[in-house]
Amino acid sequence: MLVVGIAAAVYWKRRVGAIWLCVVGYVALCVAAMITTRSGADTADELGQTLRYVADCAIVVAIALALTARAPRRAGRVAPRAVPTVAGVLAAVFVALSTVSTLAFARSWRDNPTTDYLDTARAELAAHRDVPLLDQPVSIWVLLPVTFPNNSAARIFAPLRDRPEFAASTPELRALDDQGRLVQASVTWTRSIPQGPDPDCGFRVSEPTSVPLDGPLMQWDWTAQLNYFADRDGTVEVGLPGGDPVAVPLEAGLHQVYVRLAGQGSELQLRPLTSGLSMCLGAGPVGAVVPGQAPVSSPANSRDGG
Incomplete structure (x- = not known):
């Protein structure tokens, strides 16, 4: 869903491609750094996948979304009438997935000793x-x-x-x-x-x-x-x-x-x-x-x- 949203933003908005290239590069460097420093013969692979090591990426993504929203529309590109409907559906899907994720997280920690x-x-x-x-x-x-x-x-x-x-x-x-x-x-x-x-x-x-x-x-x-x-x-x-x-x-x-x-x-x-x-x-x-x-x-x- 995020990839589709980025592709749509690049299609409709001007000067947002560079923004998302920077975001992808930042996230890739963070993940690579954690995998390199936290992986090895005497460690578990899961250490490099711990989300707290890349939590700062959420701030970078939020800034990119704000810049994308404020970017000017490309000349000659008129938003189709279905955009509000699609946006509403995507928002509903996002809320539903977030709710499922939150409930699953709470359930997994219910047996915390x-x-x-x-x-x-x-x-x-x-x-x-x-x-x-x-x-x-x-x-x-x-x-x-x-x-x-x-x-x-x-x-x-x-x-x-x-x-x-x-x-x-x-x-x-x-x-x-x-x-x-x-x-x-x-x-x-x-x-x-x-x-x-x-x-x-x-x-x-x-x-x-x-x-x-x-x-x-x-x-x-x-x-x-x-x-x-x-x-x-x-x-x-x-x-x-x-x-x-x-x-x-x-x-x-x-x-x-x-x-x-x-x-x-x-x-x-x-x-x-x-x-x-x-x-x-x-x-x-x-x-x-x-x-x-x-x-x-x-x-x-x-x-x-x-």
Whole structure:
């Protein structure tokens, strides 16, 4: 229909051919640029076809239509009497197709999981405020990783008043699954903290200490599971090369703590911040957080042992 309209405009109007040649060239360049930059062996062909990349073309087409409407008529070309009727039919067809397209779009998004995910997550976070959470990306069915950092759970749920704190460390690892449920989580063994040289302590940390990993990490946000024994309550600073260190609270005795670290390299850097603090660090994983299947028990059940 657009092609027929352009052909009719060129036939009846003067100096509009150049306008539509420019429009076609602009649209072609936009599409070619997106296909070239968004297509490849490791991407899907649909990325280059995403309409948001060529949304600006609608403005160019609208300007071209306005210029065409104002262009003078060719000499000797008299509009036939059927033009108003044809124009009315074309307008009706356009409205009908637009309505069908809008309804189809609304129907395709009716099954969008975002609403259920957010409702479930809001209820789960309000019911489990006893343990801080590490930040995590929300489900890929809600926001894709390409939206980083806007897919951060800490950023999305920040306006909620009834929720746990999002912190850099936590004594119990929990995560939101793809349905928005709060579940127990674990750390993948992308890299590991090996068992240290002291058979009774592993790595003894009472001063700034570098603990080697079993391999290098690329620059990313990682989670380290620290299995430790501390001689007193205190705070230790933990970091990776190339990232900011994190102050981690410790409890006296044998415990675990999970720390979210940004950085890279082949070692963990630890430094006690509490005077006289000494800790033993055992083997443990450094990697990504993976939600499990077990739901988080309510604080009341935890206190009752159930």
